[in-house]
Amino acid sequence: MLVAAALSALLALAVLGVLAGAEMWRHRMVYFCCTIASLTLMAAGLKHLGANPGTGPAIVLPIGLPWMQAHFRLDNLSALFMVVVNLGGAAASAYGIGYTSHLPEPRRVTPFFPLFLFGMNAVLISDDAFMFLVSWEFMSLASWLLVMSDHTNAESRRAALVYLIMATFGTFCLLTSFGLMAGAQGSYAFPAMRGIYLPPVTSFLVVLLALLGAGSKAGLVPLHAWLPLAHPAAPSHVSALMSGVMTKVALYGLIRILFDLHGHVSWSWGAALMLIGGVTAVLGVLYALMQDDLKKLLAYSTVENIGVVVIGLGLAIAFKDGGEKTLAALALVAGLYHIINHAIFKTLLFLAAGAVITATGERDLGKLGGLLKRMPWTGATALVGAAAISALPPLNGFVSEWLIFQSLFKGPSLPYWAMKFGVPVVGAMLALAAALAAACFVRAFGIAFLGRPRSKAAAEAHQVPTSMRWTMAVLAVLCIILGALPVTLTDALSGVVQPLTGVHFAVSADLGWPWLSPVSSTRGSYSGTVLVMTGLSLFVITILLVHGFGTTKVRRADSWDCGHKEDIPESQYTGQSFSQPLRRVFTTSLFSARETVDMPEPGEMRPASLKVRMIDPVWRVFYQTIIDGVGYIADQVNRIQFLTVRRYLLMMFITLVFMLLVVAVRQNK
Amino acid sequence: MNAAVWQLVQVFLVVAISPLITGWVRFVKSRLNGRAGASPFQPYRDTYRLLQKEAVVAHSASWVFRAAPYVTFTAVWLAAAIIPTFTTDMVLAPAADLIALVALLGVARFWTALAGMDVGTSFGGLGASREMMIASLAEPAMLMVTFSLSLISGTTAPAQIIAFILGGGVGIEVSMGLALAALVMVAIAENGRIPIDNPATHLELTMVHEAMVLEYSGRHLALMEGAGMVRLTLYMALIGAIFVPWGVAAPGGSVVEAMIGLAAFLAKSFVLATALGVFETMIAKMRVFRYADFLGGALLLGLLATIFLYVSEAV
Numbered sequence: 001m002l003v004a005a006a007l008s009a010l011l012a013l014a015v016l017g018v019l020a021g022a023e024m025w026r027h028r029m030v031y032f033c034c035t036i037a038s039l040t041l042m043a044a045g046l047k048h049l050g051a052n053p054g055t056g057p058a059i060v061l062p063i064g065l066p067w068m069q070a071h072f073r074l075d076n077l078s079a080l081f082m083v084v085v086n087l088g089g090a091a092a093s094a095y096g097i098g099y100t101s102h103l104p105e106p107r108r109v110t111p112f113f114p115l116f117l118f119g120m121n122a123v124l125i126s127d128d129a130f131m132f133l134v135s136w137e138f139m140s141l142a143s144w145l146l147v148m149s150d151h152t153n154a155e156s157r158r159a160a161l162v163y164l165i166m167a168t169f170g171t172f173c174l175l176t177s178f179g180l181m182a183g184a185q186g187s188y189a190f191p192a193m194r195g196i197y198l199p200p201v202t203s204f205l206v207v208l209l210a211l212l213g214a215g216s217k218a219g220l221v222p223l224h225a226w227l228p229l230a231h232p233a234a235p236s237h238v239s240a241l242m243s244g245v246m247t248k249v250a251l252y253g254l255i256r257i258l259f260d261l262h263g264h265v266s267w268s269w270g271a272a273l274m275l276i277g278g279v280t281a282v283l284g285v286l287y288a289l290m291q292d293d294l295k296k297l298l299a300y301s302t303v304e305n306i307g308v309v310v311i312g313l314g315l316a317i318a319f320k321d322g323g324e325k326t327l328a329a330l331a332l333v334a335g336l337y338h339i340i341n342h343a344i345f346k347t348l349l350f351l352a353a354g355a356v357i358t359a360t361g362e363r364d365l366g367k368l369g370g371l372l373k374r375m376p377w378t379g380a381t382a383l384v385g386a387a388a389i390s391a392l393p394p395l396n397g398f399v400s401e402w403l404i405f406q407s408l409f410k411g412p413s414l415p416y417w418a419m420k421f422g423v424p425v426v427g428a429m430l431a432l433a434a435a436l437a438a439a440c441f442v443r444a445f446g447i448a449f450l451g452r453p454r455s456k457a458a459a460e461a462h463q464v465p466t467s468m469r470w471t472m473a474v475l476a477v478l479c480i481i482l483g484a485l486p487v488t489l490t491d492a493l494s495g496v497v498q499p500l501t502g503v504h505f506a507v508s509a510d511l512g513w514p515w516l517s518p519v520s521s522t523r524g525s526y527s528g529t530v531l532v533m534t535g536l537s538l539f540v541i542t543i544l545l546v547h548g549f550g551t552t553k554v555r556r557a558d559s560w561d562c563g564h565k566e567d568i569p570e571s572q573y574t575g576q577s578f579s580q581p582l583r584r585v586f587t588t589s590l591f592s593a594r595e596t597v598d599m600p601e602p603g604e605m606r607p608a609s610l611k612v613r614m615i616d617p618v619w620r621v622f623y624q625t626i627i628d629g630v631g632y633i634a635d636q637v638n639r640i641q642f643l644t645v646r647r648y649l650l651m652m653f654i655t656l657v658f659m660l661l662v663v664a665v666r667q668n669k
Numbered sequence: 670m671n672a673a674v675w676q677l678v679q680v681f682l683v684v685a686i687s688p689l690i691t692g693w694v695r696f697v698k699s700r701l702n703g704r705a706g707a708s709p710f711q712p713y714r715d716t717y718r719l720l721q722k723e724a725v726v727a728h729s730a731s732w733v734f735r736a737a738p739y740v741t742f743t744a745v746w747l748a749a750a751i752i753p754t755f756t757t758d759m760v761l762a763p764a765a766d767l768i769a770l771v772a773l774l775g776v777a778r779f780w781t782a783l784a785g786m787d788v789g790t791s792f793g794g795l796g797a798s799r800e801m802m803i804a805s806l807a808e809p810a811m812l813m814v815t816f817s818l819s820l821i822s823g824t825t826a827p828a829q830i831i832a833f834i835l836g837g838g839v840g841i842e843v844s845m846g847l848a849l850a851a852l853v854m855v856a857i858a859e860n861g862r863i864p865i866d867n868p869a870t871h872l873e874l875t876m877v878h879e880a881m882v883l884e885y886s887g888r889h890l891a892l893m894e895g896a897g898m899v900r901l902t903l904y905m906a907l908i909g910a911i912f913v914p915w916g917v918a919a920p921g922g923s924v925v926e927a928m929i930g931l932a933a934f935l936a937k938s939f940v941l942a943t944a945l946g947v948f949e950t951m952i953a954k955m956r957v958f959r960y961a962d963f964l965g966g967a968l969l970l971g972l973l974a975t976i977f978l979y980v981s982e983a984v
């Protein structure tokens with residue numbers, strides 16, 4: 001009931017958003033009400049998880065297709081995602097209260113924002129394929145409108161076009177996948193779908209299409225190309241929703257189909273998923289490392305994190321098919337934990353990027369620097385987010401990485417040789433991605449917030465409004481809490497995975513609270529809580545020892561820098577120079593990166609220059625081929641436009657004869 | 670009860686002994702170079718002298734620069750407190766396994782790199798950039814070593830691995846040898862030793878770790894250097910405990926056993942420190958872009974270690 005009220009409120013808010021007009025306080029009110037609605041939905045999700053009743057009552061509404069009503073239902077999985085989605089939703093809405101007045105055209109954003117939230121929530125509670133797809137399209141189109149909000153910018157328009165095409169492609173794949181699952185009787189309601197037996201070929205196609213459909217929305221390589229274009233093009237709080245939350249709805253769709261509706265996915269799909277995840281993680285973070293645009297960097301890092309989650313999901317499928325139910329539950333818990341974590345820190349980082357853009361008007365790393373002093377709140381929360389996404393203990397990102405590593409290390413216990421050899425390779429890829437992510441965020445935070453300002457705009461940056469700062473602070477605190485008290489969350493998650501894997505499993509079973517000890521106490525354990533306590537005591541002891549034995553005097557002076565006197569901020573490392581060693585090591589063959597140095601002869605007055613050229617292999621092989629193919633077909637079809645009347649009549653005649661033939665053949669049968 | 674006592678001993682032992690180990694490496698190197706060299710106890714005096722000096726902080730530095738030495742030192746200390754050195758009977762042993770230890774060292778590196786970038790000088794950025802490049806190869810290699818150890822012993826907790834090896838669960842394994850080689854290579858890189866980095870260098874263009882801490886002075890520098898010394902001790906303890914675990918006391922052991930463990934730990938550390946001194950004297954530093962070959966080699970050795978396990982299983 002609460003859910004229904006909140007959802008209708010969101011729809012009403014969309015109307016109010018249209019009526020808001022130029023009055024800024026009305027826009028603020030809409031965002032405020034969105035925050036309340038999101039918090040209500042989050043509370044409803046938490047309440048469901050806390051009561052743990054399994055599947056909630058079904059609600060049937062007489063809307064939708066005439067021969068089929070609309071089914072809605074809340075179960076543990078959708079309740080969990082409801083919490084995730086609305087946590088991000090509430091944060092983005094609260095941030096919007098202060099942020100909306102900084103937008104160039106708030107009237108193009110405010111009406112669609114509640115619609116976007118509505119669409120995502122509706123996907124989660126749908127209990128039949130039709131409502132699922134309608135809500136999915138609702139979510140896609142609302143976010144497409146938000147991407148288009150900056151319609152005067154040619155790059156935004158291109159991003160929106162690519163996004164629209166990919167979204168349509170994704171929905172088409174999902175539609176076909178559901179159609180195959182529904183079978184000949186056309187049972188589109190989810191409960192009926194679960195019981196249907198799928199022959200091997202159909203089963204293969206269902207998984208493939210679900211992967212294409214949900215994977216393209218989530219940003220799996222090679223379907224990711226739209227994501228770093230579209231996510232950064234929207235206003236920052238919408239980018240946060242798209243990257244932090246909408247990708248999670250896509251993963252929800254994937255989990256719903258692969259673990260619930262289909263239910264018997266073969267282990268080889270698990271192995272494939274694991275490999276795709278590994279490649280996605282490494283490529284995503286490598287792209288991110290090469291970016292100078294703060295928001296593009298974050299969008300690529302989303303691709304990386306989706307890869308990490310998908311590794312967990314793939315492992316869970318393989319374990320489930322191999323009969324290792326407990327390990328399947330562990331891998332799934334790990335994946336879900338990372339989903340929650342990524343929703344929190346990616347939202348936080350996008351909001352921080354929005355604050356930086358508000359304060360300086362710049363999103364190019366090369367124009368930033370020294371912001372920590374001008375924006376202490378934003379800087380400190382962004383630092384927490386950067387450390388969390390780099391998987392550093394004792395923050396939340398590390399817990400999920402640790403759980404994924406633990407389940408990965410058990411991968412060779414499966415009796416399949418592909419898994420035995422695949423798991424170490426994926427392990428190396430995951431480790432590489434984690435280490436590169438740390439490099440990526442040292443670079444992003446170090447260049448933007450530390451050092452000296454690289455432009456006038458950065459030197460004159462100002463604090464952002466209170467609602468924006470508080471939102472970021474709450475998210476940063478969540479990063480710390482979920483890292484320091486992991487066991488509380490894993491226990492809640494084990495209730496979610498129980499219906500999906502068919503086994504009750506507590507991650508902390510053996511040693512009890514607060515130790516994470518999957519499988520058994522001797523398998524390796526971790527405790528964020530104990531690490532925080534011990535770390536804090538050692539920190540205090542260090543301070544006491546150092547200050548007790550020595551002096552506490554500090555003198556401010558010019559920087560030393562080996563005796564160089566460097567007053568120009570251009571002498572600092574830039575984003576490009578920071579990533580140069582990594583670029584040479586990793587991307588020389590992968591992206592065929594080449595550097596051309598143009599050094600003028602002594603006496604010449606023109607400036608020296610260094611150019612870097614990189615080719616995205618995925619874009620070249622995959623997208624360029626498709627674009628060329630579509631272009632070729634369009635050219636061929638174009639000829640039909642310029643025929644004589646005689647030929648048009650001939651074509652109509654041939655078509656008619658062909659149709660009659662088809663009818664004749666069918667009737668004879 | 671014993672577990673708590675041994676834990677406390679361990680916490681302070683690793684910090685107390687680490688300047689001596691670093692001093693010993695320097696002493697061995699200077700003797701091999703034909704110099705008299707400073708006494709192995711010199712690092713204690715250096716640290717004390719640095720603590721007495723005021724800390725100079727650049728105008729452009731933010732609070733990250735001042736917090737980083739404390740965070741870095743604490744993170745390395747915490748990691749070193751959890752690695753078993755002379756006994757596996759410690760209360761904190763289950764708090765972090767090898768994966769968490771790698772990540773704790775990652776925390777130290779993250780903050781050091783940020784501190785390098787904070788003042789806004791070109792050398793700081795240079796050091797941070799190279800350090801992250803080295804780490805992005807060394808960390809996966811270290812995790813591959815963890816993976817093969819976990820496949821052999823069925824656990825990622827160092828205490829359990831030691832117990833497994835001491836229990837005679839492992840014969841002579843090719844995989845163990847490969848993992849050892851990979852771990853040694855990682856240790857060299859992570860500690861900034863020759864051939865990756867030269868701890869004694871002050872030639873700007875070859876610095877990696879030194880470039881990041883270039884702006885530090887006084888107690889901040891003492892902490893940064895202290896973190897380096899503890900890290901060296903940590904890696905020696907890790908190599909010694911996992912690959913030569915004999916002597917390490919087990920839970921429930923007597924005080925005498927713990928004393929034997931302590932003596933064994935000291936002996937192992939000095940053998941390794943001497944070996945490091947000899948090794949560093951014998952070879953030259955690499956060019957920056959050869960690091961990738963060196964550490965990529967470590968990563969592949971780690972991978973091979975796991976693959977060889979299947980081969981030996983199948984045979």
